[in-house]
Amino acid sequence: MTAATPGEAQANAAPVVLAADRVSFSYGRGAEVLHDVSLALVPGESVGLVGESGAGKTSLLRLLLGLGAPTSGEIRFEGHALDRRDTRSMLAFRRAVQPVYQDPFSSLDPRMRVGDSVAEPLRSLGIAGGRTERAARVTELLESVGLPADAAERYPDAFSGGQRQRIAIARALAPEPRVILADEPVSALDTSVRMQVIELFQRLARERGIGLLLVSHDLTIVAALCRRIAVLEGGIIVEQGETRSVLTEPRHPYTRRLLDSVPRLP
Amino acid sequence: MTVSVPTAAEQKPVVRRARRRTSINLVVGGVLFGVIVTVAVLSLFALPYEPSDTTGGRLQPPSGEHWAGTDRLGRDLFTQLMIGARLAMLTGLGSVAIAAVVGVVVGLVAATAGRWIDDALSSLLDIAIAFPTLLLAMLVVAWRGASLDSAILAIGLAGSAVIARLTRVTASRVLAQEFVKASRTSGTGTLRLIRLHVLPNVWPTLIVPLALQFGGAVVAEASLSYVGLGSPPPNASWGRMLQEAQSTVLVAPSAAILPGLLLVATIIGVNLLADGLRDVADPAGRSIR
Numbered sequence: 001m002t003a004a005t006p007g008e009a010q011a012n013a014a015p016v017v018l019a020a021d022r023v024s025f026s027y028g029r030g031a032e033v034l035h036d037v038s039l040a041l042v043p044g045e046s047v048g049l050v051g052e053s054g055a056g057k058t059s060l061l062r063l064l065l066g067l068g069a070p071t072s073g074e075i076r077f078e079g080h081a082l083d084r085r086d087t088r089s090m091l092a093f094r095r096a097v098q099p100v101y102q103d104p105f106s107s108l109d110p111r112m113r114v115g116d117s118v119a120e121p122l123r124s125l126g127i128a129g130g131r132t133e134r135a136a137r138v139t140e141l142l143e144s145v146g147l148p149a150d151a152a153e154r155y156p157d158a159f160s161g162g163q164r165q166r167i168a169i170a171r172a173l174a175p176e177p178r179v180i181l182a183d184e185p186v187s188a189l190d191t192s193v194r195m196q197v198i199e200l201f202q203r204l205a206r207e208r209g210i211g212l213l214l215v216s217h218d219l220t221i222v223a224a225l226c227r228r229i230a231v232l233e234g235g236i237i238v239e240q241g242e243t244r245s246v247l248t249e250p251r252h253p254y255t256r257r258l259l260d261s262v263p264r265l266p
Numbered sequence: 267m268t269v270s271v272p273t274a275a276e277q278k279p280v281v282r283r284a285r286r287r288t289s290i291n292l293v294v295g296g297v298l299f300g301v302i303v304t305v306a307v308l309s310l311f312a313l314p315y316e317p318s319d320t321t322g323g324r325l326q327p328p329s330g331e332h333w334a335g336t337d338r339l340g341r342d343l344f345t346q347l348m349i350g351a352r353l354a355m356l357t358g359l360g361s362v363a364i365a366a367v368v369g370v371v372v373g374l375v376a377a378t379a380g381r382w383i384d385d386a387l388s389s390l391l392d393i394a395i396a397f398p399t400l401l402l403a404m405l406v407v408a409w410r411g412a413s414l415d416s417a418i419l420a421i422g423l424a425g426s427a428v429i430a431r432l433t434r435v436t437a438s439r440v441l442a443q444e445f446v447k448a449s450r451t452s453g454t455g456t457l458r459l460i461r462l463h464v465l466p467n468v469w470p471t472l473i474v475p476l477a478l479q480f481g482g483a484v485v486a487e488a489s490l491s492y493v494g495l496g497s498p499p500p501n502a503s504w505g506r507m508l509q510e511a512q513s514t515v516l517v518a519p520s521a522a523i524l525p526g527l528l529l530v531a532t533i534i535g536v537n538l539l540a541d542g543l544r545d546v547a548d549p550a551g552r553s554i555r
Contacts, residue, residue, distance in 0.1 A: 107447075
């Protein structure tokens with residue numbers, strides 16, 4: 001892949017960090033849960049992945065996070081096929097690609113201080129060396145997601161769902177990733193705090209130029225946050241494109257049905 | 267009647283309050299157990315009489331000179347009780363340590379290894395749990411000879427099966443949590459992940475069973491000594507004191523009653539302590555759901 005030069009088409013403006021390239025996947029000898037899926041993530045751009053439960057969203061995310069290998073096709077990181085046995089390249093991969101999980105009540109270890117949870121990627125990925133340096137980074141990270149510095153000394157049980165999700169986001173930000181994969185990051189939260197967390201994602205993506213893959217079944221959230229959208233149904237991406245055009249002129253009947261099923265206030 | 271519907275804010279309070287109460291169990295258990303431990307430690311430094319000193323006269327009742335009386339060979343019973351406390355503590359500590367190490371390692375291997383190893387280990391554990399402790403102890407004694415070490419080893423191994431099964435179950439539950447996935451994507455390797463996330467979440471569920479095993483181990487050693495499979499003479503185990511006092515129980519009841527009382531006090535103390543520890547070590551808000 002050549003370096004991008006100004007003036008090129010928008011799609012080529014930034015190099016692709018993470019991509020699924022014609023990926024298929026099945027659990028054991030079962031039926032395929034993903035079939036020939038291709039998806040590319042670019043720094044600074046938010047992509048929404050929508051589809052009903054069972055469509056294969058979480059499976060795709062597992063593969064993109066390097067937690068499993070596709071049955072065919074490949075996950076490409078910076079243009080190279082991801083090799084999960086190559087420890088060195090996995091280290092670079094983990095620094096660049098970070099997740100935010102769905103349930104902030106189970107994605108944080110209840111017996112680990114919040115500061116240690118946020119620092120875990122720093123330690124395990126060998127980023128910030130000394131104890132004081134790490135502590136400073138943790139404070140900075142917690143502040144960037146709107147939490148006080150003394151949160152580091154406390155345990156997750158002292159925080160609400162929204163606050164915990166902020167902690168999880170701070171942890172994801174720790175290694176300064178270029179791409180964040182978020183699996184239904186607000187569906188476990190109260191409606192009142194959803195928008196705050198969404199706005200946080202928006203701000204971080206804008207300020208830090210992070211590419212975001214937002215998995216959600218909630219089209220309102222995707223419409224608010226993502227410029228591009230991919231619709232997954234039965235393991236196949238049935239439609240992909242600019243959010244505005246997909247949502248206003250859906251071409252695939254499945255997308256139309258998905259749009260119709262969004263509850264509207266009278 | 268009005269029914270109030272809780273709002274979202276009420277359902278998820280910002281600060282979850284951990285359940286914490288001053289535990290009477292902890293205090294009573296701590297005092298009982300503390301006394302026995304103190305006596306055991308004291309016995310290392312000072313004893314009222316030499317254990318083999320037979321100058322006290324036979325089967326004397328408790329007196330100012332012999333606080334607990336003497337046995338039928340004229341030895342000081344208080345001295346023997348102190349040594350018995352030391353042996354009991356040694357048995358408890360040793361066998362609980364063996365049960366904890368063996369049990370946790372086997373349980374973690376079963377939880378993290380593949381289906382086949384897990385199934386094989388689980389079946390083995392089922393058999394081991396069904397195996398009577400005393401029978402296992404006799405086998406160990408037959409293999410290594412009767413000694414305190416044999417007793418500790420046998421009791422520890424017998425207890426490790428229960429700990430292993432408990433560890434396997436709890437560890438599997440922990441491993442299914444999203445924070446384990448988050449730890450992997452943070453680049454943490456398996457061994458470090460176990461140390462950082464699995465052990466701290468498994469440990470609190472083991473404290474109480476291990477403390478209970480301490481009490482069980484003391485009784486088991488007493489039983490073994492009673493039937494002559496424990497530490498051989500002249501080591502004065504409470505179990506052997508009971509057995510020796512049996513024939514003279516009508517003439518010198520204190521020789522039988524005192525070791526029995528100490529056994530009971532130790533076990534009640536440890537069990538109460540275990541109960542109290544659970545409340546302190548395991549605040550409700552920090553357990554996984």
